[in-house]
Amino acid sequence: MTGSARAAQAAVPSVDRVIRLAALRPLIEVHGRAVVTTAARAALAELRQALADEGEAALDEAGDDAVVARIADHVAAMVAPTLAPVFNLTGTVLHTNLGRAPLPIEAIEAVAAVAKGASNLEFDLKTGRRGDRDDHLESWLCRLTGAEAATVVNNNAAAVLLTLNSLALRKEVPLSRGELIEIGGAFRMPDIMKRAGCKLIEVGTTNRTHLADYAGAICARTALVMKVHTSNYAVEGFTAAVEVPELARLADEKGLALVVDLGSGMLVPLERYGLPHEPTAGEILAQGADIVTFSGDKLLGGPQAGIIAGRADLIARIRRNPMKRAMRVDKMTIAALAAVLRLYADPERLAERLPALRLLARPVEDIEAVASRLRPVLAGPLAEIAAVEIVSCQSQIGSGALPVDRLPSVALSIRPAAAKRGAGAVLRRLTQAFRALPVPVIGRVQDGALILDLRCLEDEATFVDQIGLLAPGEAGKA
Numbered sequence: 001m002t003g004s005a006r007a008a009q010a011a012v013p014s015v016d017r018v019i020r021l022a023a024l025r026p027l028i029e030v031h032g033r034a035v036v037t038t039a040a041r042a043a044l045a046e047l048r049q050a051l052a053d054e055g056e057a058a059l060d061e062a063g064d065d066a067v068v069a070r071i072a073d074h075v076a077a078m079v080a081p082t083l084a085p086v087f088n089l090t091g092t093v094l095h096t097n098l099g100r101a102p103l104p105i106e107a108i109e110a111v112a113a114v115a116k117g118a119s120n121l122e123f124d125l126k127t128g129r130r131g132d133r134d135d136h137l138e139s140w141l142c143r144l145t146g147a148e149a150a151t152v153v154n155n156n157a158a159a160v161l162l163t164l165n166s167l168a169l170r171k172e173v174p175l176s177r178g179e180l181i182e183i184g185g186a187f188r189m190p191d192i193m194k195r196a197g198c199k200l201i202e203v204g205t206t207n208r209t210h211l212a213d214y215a216g217a218i219c220a221r222t223a224l225v226m227k228v229h230t231s232n233y234a235v236e237g238f239t240a241a242v243e244v245p246e247l248a249r250l251a252d253e254k255g256l257a258l259v260v261d262l263g264s265g266m267l268v269p270l271e272r273y274g275l276p277h278e279p280t281a282g283e284i285l286a287q288g289a290d291i292v293t294f295s296g297d298k299l300l301g302g303p304q305a306g307i308i309a310g311r312a313d314l315i316a317r318i319r320r321n322p323m324k325r326a327m328r329v330d331k332m333t334i335a336a337l338a339a340v341l342r343l344y345a346d347p348e349r350l351a352e353r354l355p356a357l358r359l360l361a362r363p364v365e366d367i368e369a370v371a372s373r374l375r376p377v378l379a380g381p382l383a384e385i386a387a388v389e390i391v392s393c394q395s396q397i398g399s400g401a402l403p404v405d406r407l408p409s410v411a412l413s414i415r416p417a418a419a420k421r422g423a424g425a426v427l428r429r430l431t432q433a434f435r436a437l438p439v440p441v442i443g444r445v446q447d448g449a450l451i452l453d454l455r456c457l458e459d460e461a462t463f464v465d466q467i468g469l470l471a472p473g474e475a476g477k478a
């Protein structure tokens, strides 16, 4: 340390003195003494480092005002929630990393209502006796799927695990090699089978599986027959798969249950809203499946949950599994899911009221209009560094629903000026500047441009209000 640095160190105030500064009182009132003290320690350590590095040159930083400002910055960083809303302009509507389905207001209000205090979660108000938390959902699920019974767990991965563990423990489960899926986040069918305590019997080949393959695999050790929706890929070309009706007949003949993991799963035909067909839970049960499992927050458009619906005797066995207790949903999930299921009772207005479906079915002219309004808003501030153009693009449904179908959409393409050297660096800074906004904007980088797919942009006012903060000067520095 230089003499100047040593002298400068003496200028660092103590935490005790700083914490008594009048200017810190408002911060302490809002955030509490503990938070502000922790922030003060961090701020003073930083200051000490600056003085050691820069000597007297950093002395300005040791004044009370500068110290208070530094502490305020630390407090702000400490108390900012790490989980916060973003604009999902990636073009993937049900984006797993961005929280999947946006909830309808009805669900949000229902969550708030039960979150506040006590509720009849497991209490029968008519008899005054203990109730079952499934009661709030089961009749709706049965009505909407045609199932005899239904139960709900934390997510579809849990639904599959619990179903297999309840119905096939220490027994064999034949599954087509073409359906040995891996969903993101280490959900792999062979591993799930192992953890569920059952033995996977692979049948058929990657591209072709026939009924005889299943028939040949069924023996005394077989617990059930399983079919899994290949939700995030498609096998194309010379292919064959056994559809549910045929497989159900075989399972029935052998006295076995057919379990179908639908992945996304839907409750109403999507064609009705101009979207590609996705098998509905009701359709698959009607075709002879004994149990279907599907997610609450994929196409269904609700909260994270796993729904298990089908034959009453099988659902009863699943409910009795002690593991069910470890996977049960909380009151907020139940409130949200029940509110979403109620919206399904009126399919005519569903596309208006259910945000996930509204975004998926959004007319392309609508998205085009958003693009026309927003292009000048972005083009102005970014004029020096990038060209902003309206381009057509393709959105995806996401979350492994209809993996090969694309929805025509419209995007703003933000492309760093071509002639400029270091266009790649400019692009990186731009995407980072968008991510640093109060409500971060997440797009996708494609062919040297930042693409903002506007399908999922509904709150234009908030988007526009923060564009002034983009600091294009910063973004432009290559």
Ligand SMILES: *Cc1c(COP(=O)(O)O)cnc(C)c1O
Residues within 6 Å of the ligand: 155, 156, 157, 158, 160, 181, 183, 187, 228, 229, 230, 231, 232, 261, 262, 263, 264, 294, 295, 296, 305, 306, 399, 400
């Ligand atoms: C998404 C998916 C799962 C896992 O569902 P989560 O709700 O994410 O747990 C399981 N199986 C299939 C076929 C899926 O598509």
